[in-house]
Amino acid sequence: MRLAFFGDIVGKTGRRAVEDHLPDLRERLALDFVVINAENAAAGFGITERICNQLFDLGADVITLGNHAWDQREALSYIEREPRLLRPANYPVGSTPGAGANLYDLPDGRRILVINAMGNLFMETLDDPFAAVERELAAAPMGVVADAVLLDFHGEATSEKMAMGVFCDGRASLVVGTHTHVPTSDTRILPGGTAYQTDAGMCGDYDSVIGMDKEEPLRRFTTRMRSGRFEPATGEATLCGVFVETDDATGLAVRCEPVRIGGQLSKYIPD
Amino acid sequence: MRLAFFGDIVGKTGRRAVEDHLPDLRERLALDFVVINAENAAAGFGITERICNQLFDLGADVITLGNHAWDQREALSYIEREPRLLRPANYPVGSTPGAGANLYDLPDGRRILVINAMGNLFMETLDDPFAAVERELAAAPMGVVADAVLLDFHGEATSEKMAMGVFCDGRASLVVGTHTHVPTSDTRILPGGTAYQTDAGMCGDYDSVIGMDKEEPLRRFTTRMRSGRFEPATGEATLCGVFVETDDATGLAVRCEPVRIGGQLSKYIPD
Amino acid sequence: MRLAFFGDIVGKTGRRAVEDHLPDLRERLALDFVVINAENAAAGFGITERICNQLFDLGADVITLGNHAWDQREALSYIEREPRLLRPANYPVGSTPGAGANLYDLPDGRRILVINAMGNLFMETLDDPFAAVERELAAAPMGVVADAVLLDFHGEATSEKMAMGVFCDGRASLVVGTHTHVPTSDTRILPGGTAYQTDAGMCGDYDSVIGMDKEEPLRRFTTRMRSGRFEPATGEATLCGVFVETDDATGLAVRCEPVRIGGQLSKYIPD
Amino acid sequence: MRLAFFGDIVGKTGRRAVEDHLPDLRERLALDFVVINAENAAAGFGITERICNQLFDLGADVITLGNHAWDQREALSYIEREPRLLRPANYPVGSTPGAGANLYDLPDGRRILVINAMGNLFMETLDDPFAAVERELAAAPMGVVADAVLLDFHGEATSEKMAMGVFCDGRASLVVGTHTHVPTSDTRILPGGTAYQTDAGMCGDYDSVIGMDKEEPLRRFTTRMRSGRFEPATGEATLCGVFVETDDATGLAVRCEPVRIGGQLSKYIPD
């Protein structure tokens, strides 16, 4: 299976990057399935039905979220109607709308399990992400029920993310981090066959502070006071993500490369 | 000036990577000056005089530190005798041994200001890093006193690190992050001319959890209990860093590329 | 039922305060059941079998723990053999030795459920404490299975502790906090009948920094460096806790008062 | 000098408690000077000129703040005109409006130094509070320039607050904590003569979660989602504070007792 994952869409410029590059890329890389984290798609904060539909139209098969999942309150009801939208699986069971994982059918009958989970280190804590991921992996084991497994692990600490990679190694096709809004260059296949990258990076304008216009964040760091709101930067975004090719017999990765197109960062498109 | 910076050396395998690749690289890239963060060089925790001397012999001109600066207590007195060893500049003034910045003379008379500072977000807090960096930049302004300025900003949060890049843009040759032990692929020159990479990555074994043998970190994440000590992983390390070429007239960067050699990560050596 | 709870025993001086005052107090207040948090009893860090036995001999019926539960590694096996020793109930199910709650029989046949749980705010996170407490309350409902219910909620943030009081109100006899090592004066019976005090305070020497000799903590705060180990202060300790009288028909509190005897704090003994 | 300090005023009910009890208390305790922390006076968030004037009219001589200092943006300009309003002294020097300490003249010519500072543990960090307090104490030493010194140390961690008490012992009349919104019962005079209480508690409705209506905080803790805004609880508030009597020759405390009047908590008024 040929998969691509793209990190946190930040604002209009991030959506524009998807519009400008995804349709092409989907064809060029012969992608079977595309997952996008869009927790910051709505002006930096959360997601709306309109934006999800735009992203689905542009070639996203599944959309994942993170700590900004509920910034737009309509997401609370919309997610109940839209199985292609996932929120972290380690939100409390019972009280949280939507799902944290789902098994999706490809047109050709193959099936992919997509999981979204959130780290606990240096973040508002949810339930144990390792237990939640274990539960989801067990519900649709790769090579038995799922032909491929993709985990978007939304977290701050590199230690927790690398530990999650190790935890899933051999049981998932791809473990990729989100949330820091900076792509890492540690793209590789772990010893057990799981592709891994600590962070996918954002689809946003890197001439910024994690996607936001530079003025206000800098003022907060230097004065310790809030002077205004965070607004997404508006320069050209870089589409940032990961491309993975799996072995359909096992679900394990046979190839994993980064994707970076447009904007401030150095260009990288897998051949 | 042709500069290279390498991220946190983790344990013996990290030192070995420096030994295996730095002498060659120094020649190949015609490096004028090399700075290495070595806060984890001594079995993962701190630094010793013996290790510093080994690194100086291998081609390091200056060594920087971070939150692990004092893990080996001999560093407290050693740093008073060794001007080529820096600890974060935002430790309290008056009570902290050593210096957080120094101006170094190259054999040809050019001078480089090296600053080490530590972030406050998600870390044990020191004094304001922005104020400390401002103070050091003002003491030896680039283009006036210093021919180049290199800042190792040791921090966890990408937001604080990108803000520091913005803060120094036009006033430093290179702002590079350390501490997360994962290299980022956002290497670039900011609009004002300062080269920037959010994290240099570690010089350590990436088949690990941030350089440590996988077992114990994984057990702590899944059981929430400590079962043993953290030990550096012992597989082949990847030498990770950044190469920068500056314009001697201004100190600004004209070229910036990542460096990754050996071990688990994809190889990248500037031409 | 007449209950007393005492907060974190810190070191030898804390154990001495129990020795000096608990036998007397047990008689004077005609106590039916005594619970003591002893996470810092072993030289400030953890608990041992020998110390538990000493505390049981002095009149403790049950001992609770917190984030320092496993500082002494013998506790990991000892807790498996000793049902009167509890660790926080929100440690991961399956991998953690010992229990987080138990139902205890009084000589006269009445039964008390004792729960230990740990907060997640500003602490190393465990599983959701609210879900864990809900599960334990449901397993032995007050007025149905248990004649009284006592919860030691070990946490940092007053907001999380007050919320836990509200959460249990009407379903427990006493919700009392530990961990901050400072007694609060908000002792009261909540609207639903549950006695509540945000923190019981420590049984330790208050001429200190939370029970530890003042020098090292002060040095760390002012220099941001570690110069030595934390050692318990050795002056006379104050026995700090809460006394509660319940209605055996409902388990709800009819009376709740603080207890403070000896050392630096103002004395308070219920009539 | 006869001083009283009252903790964080929370909303209208907190202001009402001041109105109902302060005028009486001022006379009954023959108070020379009254300081009130009012960071939550404006519907739970920040302060306004109108509310400050109300509190001054009711008998407050000085008003202190904390992490909510700037929630109402008018405070940024108002504080420049009102020397009786203080914000934490460890905000960055240069960029922050207002002052963190001031020397005030009593009608009889005696002078009191009031300092406001904020802790760094478990809070958004400011500059080092110990260095800031040192600077302010040195500017108007007790017994030399100031006849009394009062420090409101706004912080979360009991360790940092007790360390600040130790740090100032013998150099201040009173070190009292705020921010946790729960009064502690460790009121005492430290060995060097400084009166100390870890937290004054809030002037707010204790049938709440730290002064806020219970529903929303409880929902956030159990569901990990925001469902609405925090609103101050509206039941009768408890006026919470500390009374101190000093020796005018030295500034040191000769007597220190808590104050609790009205609402849910047990009543305590010094004789």
Ligand SMILES: [Fe+2]
């Ligand atoms: Fe996020």
Ligand SMILES: [Fe+2]
């Ligand atoms: Fe994000």
Ligand SMILES: [Fe+2]
């Ligand atoms: Fe490091």
Ligand SMILES: [Fe+2]
């Ligand atoms: Fe570090």
Ligand SMILES: [Fe+2]
């Ligand atoms: Fe404790």
Ligand SMILES: [Fe+2]
């Ligand atoms: Fe504790």
Ligand SMILES: [Fe+2]
């Ligand atoms: Fe506060």
Ligand SMILES: [Fe+2]
């Ligand atoms: Fe407050």
